[in-house]
Amino acid sequence: MGAASLDTYVHRESVIHRWSPRLKLVSLVALMFAFAMVRQLTLVPWMLGLAAMLYGLSGLPVSFLRQRLSYPGLFILSLVVVLPLTVGDTVLGQWGWLTLRQEGLQATLLIVGRFLSILTLGFILLGTTPFLTLLHAMRSLGLPTILADMTLLSYRYLFEIAAMLATMQQAMRLRGFGQRRQRWLRINGQMMQQLAMLAGNLLIRSYEQSDRVYRAMRLRGYGYGGKVAVGQSAAAQPSTLSWGLAAVVLTAAVSLVIAEGLLRL
Numbered sequence: 001m002g003a004a005s006l007d008t009y010v011h012r013e014s015v016i017h018r019w020s021p022r023l024k025l026v027s028l029v030a031l032m033f034a035f036a037m038v039r040q041l042t043l044v045p046w047m048l049g050l051a052a053m054l055y056g057l058s059g060l061p062v063s064f065l066r067q068r069l070s071y072p073g074l075f076i077l078s079l080v081v082v083l084p085l086t087v088g089d090t091v092l093g094q095w096g097w098l099t100l101r102q103e104g105l106q107a108t109l110l111i112v113g114r115f116l117s118i119l120t121l122g123f124i125l126l127g128t129t130p131f132l133t134l135l136h137a138m139r140s141l142g143l144p145t146i147l148a149d150m151t152l153l154s155y156r157y158l159f160e161i162a163a164m165l166a167t168m169q170q171a172m173r174l175r176g177f178g179q180r181r182q183r184w185l186r187i188n189g190q191m192m193q194q195l196a197m198l199a200g201n202l203l204i205r206s207y208e209q210s211d212r213v214y215r216a217m218r219l220r221g222y223g224y225g226g227k228v229a230v231g232q233s234a235a236a237q238p239s240t241l242s243w244g245l246a247a248v249v250l251t252a253a254v255s256l257v258i259a260e261g262l263l264r265l
Helices: 021-037 041-058 062-080 102-128 131-140 145-174 189-219 240-264
Strands: 091-095 098-101
Touching (some): 021 041, 021 131, 021 240, 041 240, 062 102, 091 102, 098 102, 102 131
């Protein structure tokens, strides 16, 4: 579960770390939306360059990004790897039954570019701001209390569920699960049944845990109190540096949207 922890480097000192949480949240989310609107391949290098520059300013190590991009990266690659071979009419090259098509290749580069840029911004936001501070910033910007509480509890108990899963997997191994060597891609009915039981058991335990937590919160007065004060760190007045960073990033977001519109003409 250590790979899922995002708070490892939040106490470092960098320009992005000192950026006001509210302005950082608004600016980076606006830039993510601008990245998502890009349809022109010529803008992809600018997106990647901007994301790389912000990541460099954050002072986060490259290993932090590499470890967290691996699983979503494999998922995206599994979805787009066939596009250059199946989408489009313009043939760039052919080797036997393999045909490389221009339209599919462009779509793949665009999807991968946007994916890398948006996820990099997301990891900058989560890697340089404590999660609670980020949540307070969301609430100060108008996020409903129930959504903020659900987000906080989901984040908190994600680690509990991971620990529960690790314990169950260890118990299964001690009982002999996974000791036999299986052939690759060969479906074993008994193993699938045991994995399904593991998933079902985990869901039931998670539901019971959430029910116990909710009852305990209700007994302590959850839902009957007044409005919770916004965190001090999120409510602090932004510095000149924060306003400057926000202005630069928002200008970059607007410029990308304008450039996208001009290139479509």
